[in-house]
Amino acid sequence: MSPGPQKSFDVEEAVLTARDLFWERGYDGTGIRDLEVAIGIGRKSLYDTFGSKRELYLRSLRKYADTVIQSICDGLEREGVGALANLERVLGKLQKHHGSDGSLGCLLGVAIGQIGADDEELAAFLRGVLDGMEQAFERCLREAMGAGEVRSDLQPRDAARQLVALSQGMALLGRVSDGPARSRSIIRAALAALRPVSSS
Amino acid sequence: MSPGPQKSFDVEEAVLTARDLFWERGYDGTGIRDLEVAIGIGRKSLYDTFGSKRELYLRSLRKYADTVIQSICDGLEREGVGALANLERVLGKLQKHHGSDGSLGCLLGVAIGQIGADDEELAAFLRGVLDGMEQAFERCLREAMGAGEVRSDLQPRDAARQLVALSQGMALLGRVSDGPARSRSIIRAALAALRPVSSS
DNA sequence: GCTATCCTTGACCGATCGGTTTCTGTTTGG
DNA sequence: CCAAACAGAAACCGATCGGTCAAGGATAGC
Numbered sequence: 001m002s003p004g005p006q007k008s009f010d011v012e013e014a015v016l017t018a019r020d021l022f023w024e025r026g027y028d029g030t031g032i033r034d035l036e037v038a039i040g041i042g043r044k045s046l047y048d049t050f051g052s053k054r055e056l057y058l059r060s061l062r063k064y065a066d067t068v069i070q071s072i073c074d075g076l077e078r079e080g081v082g083a084l085a086n087l088e089r090v091l092g093k094l095q096k097h098h099g100s101d102g103s104l105g106c107l108l109g110v111a112i113g114q115i116g117a118d119d120e121e122l123a124a125f126l127r128g129v130l131d132g133m134e135q136a137f138e139r140c141l142r143e144a145m146g147a148g149e150v151r152s153d154l155q156p157r158d159a160a161r162q163l164v165a166l167s168q169g170m171a172l173l174g175r176v177s178d179g180p181a182r183s184r185s186i187i188r189a190a191l192a193a194l195r196p197v198s199s200s
Numbered sequence: 201m202s203p204g205p206q207k208s209f210d211v212e213e214a215v216l217t218a219r220d221l222f223w224e225r226g227y228d229g230t231g232i233r234d235l236e237v238a239i240g241i242g243r244k245s246l247y248d249t250f251g252s253k254r255e256l257y258l259r260s261l262r263k264y265a266d267t268v269i270q271s272i273c274d275g276l277e278r279e280g281v282g283a284l285a286n287l288e289r290v291l292g293k294l295q296k297h298h299g300s301d302g303s304l305g306c307l308l309g310v311a312i313g314q315i316g317a318d319d320e321e322l323a324a325f326l327r328g329v330l331d332g333m334e335q336a337f338e339r340c341l342r343e344a345m346g347a348g349e350v351r352s353d354l355q356p357r358d359a360a361r362q363l364v365a366l367s368q369g370m371a372l373l374g375r376v377s378d379g380p381a382r383s384r385s386i387i388r389a390a391l392a393a394l395r396p397v398s399s400s
Numbered sequence: 401g402c403t404a405t406c407c408t409t410g411a412c413c414g415a416t417c418g419g420t421t422t423c424t425g426t427t428t429g430g
Numbered sequence: 431c432c433a434a435a436c437a438g439a440a441a442c443c444g445a446t447c448g449g450t451c452a453a454g455g456a457t458a459g460c
Contacts, residue, residue, distance in 0.1 A: 009407095024317060028228035032448060042408040043449085053448065104317070112375050113313020117224060117304070123376045130373065154392055161382055162366065162389035169369025173330065175312050176323040182361055189362035192354055193393030209437090232418060242438035243419085253418065 011049060012063075014039045019060035023107045026114055027057055058122070064107045065129045072133060076140040083144035084194070087137075091163075091187045098171035099183020106171035113172070130164055137163045144194075151196045159194070166190055211249060212263075214239045219260035223307045226314055227257055258322070264307045265329045272333060276340040283344035284394070287337075291363075291387045298371035299383020306371035313372070330364055337363045344394075351396045359394070366390055 017039045021030050032053060036043055050056040075090040076083075098106055108129060115122050138160035144150040150159075170186045177183065217239045221230050232253060236243055250256040275290040276283075298306055308329055315322050338360035344350040350359075370386045377383065 026228075026314060028226075029316070031446075033446085042410090044409090044451085045407060047449070048406090102317075105313070109372055110313050112372050113305070113310050114226060115375060116229070117302075126376045127378065130376070151393075155385075155389065158385040158389035158392070161385040162393075165369030165373055165386045166362065166366055167369070168372050169365030169367070172309060172312050172368050172372060173365055175315060176326045176330070178327065185355075185358040185361040186365045189355065189358035192358070193362075231416075233416090236438095243440090244421085245437060247419070248436090 009039070009041050009045075014041065014049070015056070015059055015063050018056050019064055019107065022057055022060050023064075023104050023110065026110065028114070058125070061107065061111055061122075061125070065125075068106075068108070069129065069132050069136075073136045076136050082147060082149055083140050084147075084149035087140050087144060087194075088191060091167075091190065094167050095170065095180070095183045095187045098167075099174045099177070099186070100180045101178065103171070103174035103177075105175045106168060109168045109171050112168075133167075134160050134164050141194075148196065150194045154194070163190065209239070209241050209245070214241065214249070215256070215259050215263050218256050219264055219307065222257055222260050223264075223304050223310065226310065228314070258325070261307065261311055261322075261325070265325075268306075268308070269329065269332050269336075273336045276336050282347060282349055283340050284347075284349035287340050287344060287394075288391060291367075291390065294367050295370065295380070295383045295387045298367075299374045299377070299386070300380045301378065303371070303374035303377075305375045306368060309368045309371050312368075333367075334360050334364050341394075348396065350394045354394070363390065 018030075018035055021034060021038050025034070032043065032046070035053070035056070036046060039046070041049075046056075050059065071093075072090055075093065076086050078086050097103075104110070108126060111122070112126055115126070134157075138156050141150060141154075141156045141159050141163075145152050145154070145156065166186065170183050173186075174183055218230075218235055221234060221238050225234070230253075232243065232246070235253070235256070236246060239246065241249075246256075250259065271293075272290055275293065276286050278286050278289075297303075304310070308326060311322070312326055315326070334357075338356050341350060341354075341356045341359050341363075345352055345354070345356065366386065370383050373386075374383055
C-alpha cells in the first residue's frame, strides 16, 4: 500500500525550524526560499507537506503555544512548594527567556503585533492561547491568596490579566532593550505589588 | 530664488496620513502605491519630499512618539490634583485609546514587534522613547509616594518600568481582544497594586 | 526488473515590491 | 513672455514574492 521511501525529513522538526525563522524575521520577512533552505527540503515537498506558507505559520504558532502553555501550567501547578513560589519561578523563567539581551520576544506577541486587521481566524487562536495563560495565572493567584501569600484585596482575575499583559509587554520591550535590567525591574515590581505586607 | 508654485500638499499632514497607514498595515504591509493614493500625491513628489519609504516611516514614528510622549507627560504633571489622580487619568486614557475593540495598539509597540533584528538605528530610537515614558512615570510615582498615595515600599523605578511594560502589553493585547473588559481589568489591577491600604 | 511513491532540483508563472526616470502640465517670479 | 521650480501620471527597472509544474533520482514492494 505504500511503496516508495519514507519522508526523508522529520516533519515536526521542520515545523520547529520554520517556527524559529518566523520568530526571527516575522511572517512577511520570511520567504518561501528561506524556509526551503533552513529546513533543507525542496519547495514541492514543502507545499505537499504543509499546503501553504500561512498553514505552516499557523502550525508553527500552534506548536509554540502548546509548548509555552504547557510549560507555564506545569510550572504554576507544581506541588510541594507554595503557589507564590511557583509564580515567582515561572515569572523568573519568563524574564530569563524573554528579557535578556538579543531576545526575540514571545512568538505569540510578535504574531499579535503583525496580525492583519481582518485576520479573524488568527486573532481567535491567539485569544484562546492568551485565555489559557490567564486562567493558569488566575488559579495560581487564588491559591496563593488562600494561603495568605498575596494581598487578599486584589481581584484574582484582574491580577491574572495584568500578569499576562505584563509578560507580553516585557517580552516586547526585550526586543529593543540593551540588557536584562529592565525586565528584572518589571518582574520585581510585579511581585512586590502582590505581597501583602512589606517594609522596604 | 524660488520661482514656481509652493508645495501643493501639506507635508506634515502627509506624514500623519502615512502614520495611519503604517499603523494599520505595518511597515511591510504598506506599499509605496498605498502611500501615494492615501496621501494623494505622485510618486516623484513622495520621493522628492521624504527620500525613501523608510525615512517616511521613521518620520511617522517620530511624529507619533512626540505626540504620545507630550500627552503622557502633560497628563502626569498636571497641577492642582494629586499625582495618583494624574496617573489614574493617564492610564485610563491609555486604556480607552488602546484597549477598546478594533484597536490597532500603540504604533511604537507595533514597530517594536516588527523591527528587524539588526536594525540598531530604529531600536535606539524606540529605546529612547520608552525611556522618556519610564521617566515620566517614575517622577509621578515618586510624587505620589511622597504624598502617601502609593505604597511606600515600592521601588519607583521598578514600578515605572512595570507601568511601561503594562501599557505596551495592554495595547498589544488590545489588537486581538474582543472588548474593553480585559484592558479595564489590567488597569484596575495596576492601580489596585499601587494603593497602600484597601479593604475591598 | 517493474512500477509506484516519495523526494529534490529548477524552471516558470503572474503579481507586486521599492525605486528611478521621463514626460507633461502648471504656477510663480522676473 | 519666459525660465525655473514645482506638481502628477505613468512607463519602466531589477528583484522578489507565493505558488505551480515538469522532469529525474532514489527507494520500496511485487
